[in-house]
Amino acid sequence: MKRKFILMVTIATLALTVTACSNKNTSTTNNNQTSTVVDNTESEEMGPIDATITLGDTITVDGSGATVDNNKVTITSAGTYSINGTLQDGQIIVDSADAENVYLVLNNVNLTCTNSAPIYVKAAKNAIIVLPSGTDNTVTDGENYVYEDTTTDEPNAAIFSKDDLTIKGEGSLKVNAKYNNGITSKDDLKITGGNISVTSADDGLMGKDSITIKGGNITINSQGDSLKSTNIEDTTKGYILMEAGTLNVTSGCDGIQAESNVTINDGDITITSGGGSANASTKTNNNMMNPWGQFGGQNTSSTDTDTSTSTKAIKATTNITINGGNINIDSSDDSLHTNDSIVINGGTINMASGDDGIHADTTLDINDGDINISKSYEGIESTTININDGNIHLVSSDDGINAAGGNDTATTMDKFSASTGTLNINGGYLYVDASGDGLDANGSIEMTGGTVIVNGPENNGNGSLDYDGTFNISGGTLIAAGSSGMAQSPSPTSIQAAINIFTNGSANTLVSVQDESGNDIATFAPSKSFSSLIISTPNLKTDATYKVYTGGSYSLDSTDGLYSGGTYSTGSELTTFTLSSTIMSVTSSGATEGGNSGMGGMNGGIQGGGGRGQKPTIPNSTIPGTSGDGNPKATQTTP
Structure with a gap:
């Protein structure tokens, strides 16, 4: 029995011949379409509609730039494509070599693919998913995939793009990712608007090079990380930027995880990671029992040999900078964590942590902001802590402020020294x-x-x-x-x-x-x-x-x-x-x-x-x- 879920997706790629969804009757016409239901504010960067794609038992394409093969729609040219209807087992693929953008305008789309990514962008300068005001769109995948590329295990998300992906508009998009990730871009992922809900078997949003949120109302329930940027080859990439909007995430692992930097300038963020602070772990470290293996008052480094699941709320390898916004965190592990530095210049941050409230391996600078740590093992921890301004309240079951150096792989006696x-x-x-x-x-x-x-x-x-x-x-x-x-x-x-x-x-x-x-x-x-x-x-x-x-x-x-x-x-x-x-x-x-x-x-x-x-x-x-x-x-x- 097939269950229907709602997922909204951007961009498409070339016909996927390896995956096989059920056959559908199709037809194609070439009458150019110039009308659209998209508001002017949502379509000002787009040209006229190049084709209208209607999903159903019979898929029709009214216009140019897209073809249909059984249950797959393949878009091969840059342009604007208005998509509507329901497809119970099929794909929209974008495979365009043109040097212009591909716009996918979702007008009440309900799209399911049981063995691959319902929306798959193989190639495009930029793929842009537009959610017109008043529309409800759903994208759902199956629990098992047949990969087009078995060497890379791709595509592996309900909405998957090998190039830049942007989601904008004022409508709604629901993504139910039963196999792996919800929305993935192998380059930059940007969200500027929309009411977006993602439920995922692993990560919610992944932008390999970056994730930028400039607006919208985003809700994520993920078994893995909720937001993740993974580029480790280029130090200018692998970052997550929040400039505006609302983000509400519940993650089995980290809430927000970036290989380089996390920057929050504004917006409303709520994160529950790893079941929250009530689900804090306790493990043994040299026969000394402490949450997350920390030895009382000792080393701040997170570099250890433990391979347990990370359940931090906001984690970055290099830096976290918070300039504003309202942030509410309930985390099983650290609430804010970096292997390097944290800078807090403003904002309101409320944290309940199963381990450290704020942890930076090297330097923490607090220059302003309202910080409330209602629960923690250690409240604030770093090798160098500079408190220059701000309003800070914290509660800890061990040290309140801990300025300490060293490495978690050191022996107990090394830590004493x-x-x-x-x-x-x-x-x-x-x-x-x-x-x-x-x-x-x-x-x-x-x-x-x-x-x-x-x-x-x-x-x-x-x-x-x-x-x-x-x-x-x-x-x-x-x-x-x-x-x-x-x-x-x-x-x-x-x-x-x-x-x-x-x-x-x-x-x-x-x-x-x-x-x-x-x-x-x-x-x-x-x-x-x-x-x-x-x-x-x-x-x-x-x-x-x-x-x-x-x-x-x-x-x-x-x-x-x-x-x-x-x-x-x-x-x-x-x-x-x-x-x-x-x-x-x-x-x-x-x-x-x-x-x-x-x-x-x-x-x-x-x-x-x-x-x-x-x-x-x-x-x-x-x-x-x-x-x-x-x-x-x-x-x-x-x-």
């Missing part, structure tokens, strides 16, 4: 909720501006800050809460002062630092239990005296736990101290120079060395109203 990785924060807003390290750099951290808020780990095997080199801060606001076992503060070589308040507090407990005049330096309520709270703002001045309070209330609501612009009603005084050096540890007993505790800075929170600074004495109970072990007797609330 890695010291590359740099995090530069020059502006913007960064909020991190991490169960592992909040900010982690296998090298150094530099902060010159911006606002950073970290709700870090509750376990003592990680810290809100973790670095191997130095952390120099010269500007901006840093608030970082977490456990104290591996706690590190900014380096004493910093220009801007910082304090690390060691005190045990429950979630949502206010901690406020006030100057001698009662001015608010910082008031913050960590979202989790904590025993270390790092504060650095331009208002902290050496040789000044400060009071630290816990509890109390604030007259306004907070932003990510940080209160400002209102009035703090004091709770219990923890201590009074004088900031006698740039970096100081503060406890209920006063303040001492240095701000580190435990053994921080051992490559991603691995315990066993790398301690820096003098570990301060932390009383068992440092907040009035807590028991001897630091646990609260009663939860303090804030408005």
